[in-house]
Amino acid sequence: MKPKIKDVAKVAGVSPATVSRVLNNRGYISEKTRENVYKAMKDINYFPNDLARSLFSKRTNLFGIIIPTINNPYFGELVFHMENICADLGYKVLLCNSLNRVDKEKKYWEMLVRNQVDGVIVATHNRGLVDNQEQYNLPIVAIDQYLSDKIPIVGSDNYGGGQLATNYLLEKGCRKIVHFNGPLDLETPANLRRKAYEDVITKAGRVPITYEIKDVFSQKIQLDVIERLFAEHPDVDGVFTSDDLMASTLLEAANRKGKDIIIVGYDGASTTRLLLPNLKTIQQPVQLVAETSIKALVEIVEKGKLESMPFETKLPVKLIT
Amino acid sequence: MKPKIKDVAKVAGVSPATVSRVLNNRGYISEKTRENVYKAMKDINYFPNDLARSLFSKRTNLFGIIIPTINNPYFGELVFHMENICADLGYKVLLCNSLNRVDKEKKYWEMLVRNQVDGVIVATHNRGLVDNQEQYNLPIVAIDQYLSDKIPIVGSDNYGGGQLATNYLLEKGCRKIVHFNGPLDLETPANLRRKAYEDVITKAGRVPITYEIKDVFSQKIQLDVIERLFAEHPDVDGVFTSDDLMASTLLEAANRKGKDIIIVGYDGASTTRLLLPNLKTIQQPVQLVAETSIKALVEIVEKGKLESMPFETKLPVKLIT
DNA sequence: CTGAAAGCGCTAACAC
DNA sequence: GTGTTAGCGCTTTCAG
Numbered sequence: 077m078k079p080k081i082k083d084v085a086k087v088a089g090v091s092p093a094t095v096s097r098v099l100n101n102r103g104y105i106s107e108k109t110r111e112n113v114y115k116a117m118k119d120i121n122y123f124p125n126d127l128a129r130s131l132f133s134k135r136t137n138l139f140g141i142i143i144p145t146i147n148n149p150y151f152g153e154l155v156f157h158m159e160n161i162c163a164d165l166g167y168k169v170l171l172c173n174s175l176n177r178v179d180k181e182k183k184y185w186e187m188l189v190r191n192q193v194d195g196v197i198v199a200t201h202n203r204g205l206v207d208n209q210e211q212y213n214l215p216i217v218a219i220d221q222y223l224s225d226k227i228p229i230v231g232s233d234n235y236g237g238g239q240l241a242t243n244y245l246l247e248k249g250c251r252k253i254v255h256f257n258g259p260l261d262l263e264t265p266a267n268l269r270r271k272a273y274e275d276v277i278t279k280a281g282r283v284p285i286t287y288e289i290k291d292v293f294s295q296k297i298q299l300d301v302i303e304r305l306f307a308e309h310p311d312v313d314g315v316f317t318s319d320d321l322m323a324s325t326l327l328e329a330a331n332r333k334g335k336d337i338i339i340v341g342y343d344g345a346s347t348t349r350l351l352l353p354n355l356k357t358i359q360q361p362v363q364l365v366a367e368t369s370i371k372a373l374v375e376i377v378e379k380g381k382l383e384s385m386p387f388e389t390k391l392p393v394k395l396i397t
Numbered sequence: 398m399k400p401k402i403k404d405v406a407k408v409a410g411v412s413p414a415t416v417s418r419v420l421n422n423r424g425y426i427s428e429k430t431r432e433n434v435y436k437a438m439k440d441i442n443y444f445p446n447d448l449a450r451s452l453f454s455k456r457t458n459l460f461g462i463i464i465p466t467i468n469n470p471y472f473g474e475l476v477f478h479m480e481n482i483c484a485d486l487g488y489k490v491l492l493c494n495s496l497n498r499v500d501k502e503k504k505y506w507e508m509l510v511r512n513q514v515d516g517v518i519v520a521t522h523n524r525g526l527v528d529n530q531e532q533y534n535l536p537i538v539a540i541d542q543y544l545s546d547k548i549p550i551v552g553s554d555n556y557g558g559g560q561l562a563t564n565y566l567l568e569k570g571c572r573k574i575v576h577f578n579g580p581l582d583l584e585t586p587a588n589l590r591r592k593a594y595e596d597v598i599t600k601a602g603r604v605p606i607t608y609e610i611k612d613v614f615s616q617k618i619q620l621d622v623i624e625r626l627f628a629e630h631p632d633v634d635g636v637f638t639s640d641d642l643m644a645s646t647l648l649e650a651a652n653r654k655g656k657d658i659i660i661v662g663y664d665g666a667s668t669t670r671l672l673l674p675n676l677k678t679i680q681q682p683v684q685l686v687a688e689t690s691i692k693a694l695v696e697i698v699e700k701g702k703l704e705s706m707p708f709e710t711k712l713p714v715k716l717i718t
Numbered sequence: 719c720t721g722a723a724a725g726c727g728c729t730a731a732c733a734c
Numbered sequence: 735g736t737g738t739t740a741g742c743g744c745t746t747t748c749a750g
Contacts, residue, residue: 080743091721096745103746104719121532126511127457128743131448132726146467147477149668156468159494163501168508171492173480180484187489190447211442295671324672347470350616351645351672401727412737417729424730425735449727453742 079122088116099124130192139373140188140196142172142181145293149320149345150362151199154219157366158197165374167194174200176293185212195373198223201262215376217369221264228376229388230369234265237358237393238272241316241340244356244395246280248338250314253277254305255286256326257318269318269342269358285309289322298325306333314338320348320357327355344396359394400441409437420445451513460694461509461517463493463502466614470641470666471683472520475540478687479518486695488515495521497614506533516694519544522583536697538690542585549697550709551690555586558679558714559593562637562661565677565716567601569659571635574598575626576607577647578639590639590663590679606630610643619646627654635659641669641678648676665717680715 081099085092090109097103098113116122130136139162143151159169170193174181181200188196189212199219210224220231245253255273258266274284287305291297302325305312315337317323323341330337341348344359368389376382402420406413411430418424419434437443451457460483464472480490491514495502502521509517510533520540531545541552566574576594579587595605608626612618623646626633636658638644644662651658662669665680689710697703 081745082743092744093721093723093746094719097720100745106719109720123507123510125452125513125743127448127452127513128726129745130726131446131452131728131743132745134726136448145477146480147474147668149470149473149672152470152473153468155492156466156494159467159492163494163504168512169492171476171480171490173477173484183484186444189444191489192446192448321671328674347468347668348672350642351470351669353649402729403727413727414729414738415736418736421729427735430735446727449742450729451742452727452744453729455742 078125079120080125081122083120084113084116084122087120088112134192136192136194137167138170138191138193139167139370140170140172140184140191140193141199142174142184142196143199144176144201145173146171147173149347150343150360152347153345153362154199154366157363158370161367161370165370167370167374176200188212189214194377197369197373201259201264215373217373217376219365219369220266228372228382228385229265230365230372231265231388231390232360232365232393233390234268235272236390237342237360238269238316239276240393240395241269241342241358242273242276244340244397245314245316245338246276248314250338252285252309252312253282253314253316254309254312255284255316255318256301256322257286257288258292259290260288266318269316273316285312292319292322295325298322299329302326302329306335312337314340316340316342318342320344320352320355323355323357324348324352327352340395344394349396356395356397359396361391361393364391399446400443401446402443404441405434405437405443408441409433455513457513457515458488459491459512459514460488460691461491461493461505461512461514462520463495463505463517464520465497465522466494467492468494470668471664471681473668474666474683475520475687478684479691482688482691486691488691488695497521509533510535515698518690518694522580522585536694538694538697540686540690541587549693549703549706550586551686551693552586552709552711553681553686553714554711555589556593557711558663558681559590559637560597561714561716562590562663562679563594563597565661565718566635566637566659567597569635571659573606573630573633574603574635574637575630575633576605576637576639577622577643578607578609579613580611581609587639590637594637613640613643616646619643620650623647623650627656633658635661637661637663639663641665641673641676644676644678645669645673648673661716665715670717677716677718680717682712682714685712 081092081095084095095113097105098110141155146152146155162169172184195215197217216227218227218229255270257270277284287301289298289301320341320343323339327339341355341357344357372382372385402413402416405416416434418426419431462476467473467476483490493505516536518538537548539548539550576591578591598605608622610619610622641662641664644660648660662676662678665678693703693706
């Protein structure tokens, strides 16, 4: 049986209350008893039960992080940083891969509530769940996504990124510049990448050509769209894709076809940079996104509201060529 | 204030015990009251407090997963699958990125114990921590790593993979085949990759040439070693690296130097395959590793011991060219 | 400075 | 079938 506070008390010859005080550095305790208690804890190999403490304190120091999938260079890096920062701040991370499936995500929300998490980071496109969030009444910070006008957002400068990418392609002398984007019905700020493309292209006196990839995580759907692109615009010589994985797939397909296309992706995660160092991309400040969002969440949790930062934060991106 | 069982009871006009019974489907309850209770829960938006339940039941349905870093194609995919399977089985995942740092890992262990996790999956090289694990007295399953003779291991067939890779390079007619491996002082089964290389090369009547990369996660150290390789063996024409990231770095360097080298990596994670589809590699059955290890852990947790599988499981790998 | 006792939210005997 | 009560491990008034 695991030793409990009572056991420590017995060994140290004091009352449970005293042990608790030592544990929490609360109230006045004589040096002598404090030592005794510490020694007793060591001796019987005692570790406090955080469940019991949390039950009382109503704080778990637990955050839920909901993302589509951790098996992705960007989210992998994002969660990596988040978890790191959390560990430093004394928070623990419950990982939730929703796969962008509403049913899964709903279960996760309920699970998180039941586990009394102190707050949640959401980076999924969860339409139709907003009411839930309100009902749960939890501190939440959203990553690059509008959930409700009460939930703060942290993300990158999507519009700026789209401009950077498109302008780069123009400068490089591309004649026919196309854009690939993810599902549009999701109303995420990421759609601003496309908007920027359209604006820049239009301003340059050209006609925007865009393709929508309904399911970003399906390789097959991506290939179908690429096929269509090559059929409809064989003379394409520049593409801005709204993420690096699309860019990579396209790059590969273009190589196979012997096509010379300048491709600019989006995200610039470290793994992608490592494996595909030559891929041009708009790099998001992942670590900064992690820091900013976790800091915001902690503030809401600990102070009850967000003070030190705006409701929506747009972090600067960088063109990498 | 969050509603509790007592509130539900009041609304439903029954006692807390009855509500609890409904919640747990325990004992006999009349259809009538059951309905009433459900309705009350809906009405006041009640969610059970799993902390309190766990405190009583001594089961949290929580697993800790300790890995070096989630920001890595292989571990990202591994944890993705693990979390998925856990979710299906009703377990939750506490994510721990140890960065292979003993101090961090030690903290994680203690944290997991205090949080009363039901079990732990460890995929880190944590020398000097074994005694801790025994002291904590927790169900543990290790991924590709010897911890103690009591902790079951799940991994891939490292030796077989090493053979596959080396034989492939021989068959391709490589004259000078070199091997890159990670830190050797760690005594992991992964060292069998190198052993297999040495055996195959020796049997072919050649002399093994190996380079050790002391820190797999440092790009700089990798580049230094590559530099050394090119200086010492400019005629190298085949390399088997003990992971794909090394392979990628080497590939890049070789391209820069205009060297024609056949490279075979190890891992074959989906992200790597996506970004670098032409990279030859020994692919680990990630999903199977995840399934096997989680299933083993669940068995230990729920039945008190491992019955359905051997103490050490070596899952088959595949050569991808 | 320290102990006794009540309570965090829930469950399981034990009664009726 | 349902209610009363004690207790999971811990913290914190309130006494002393």
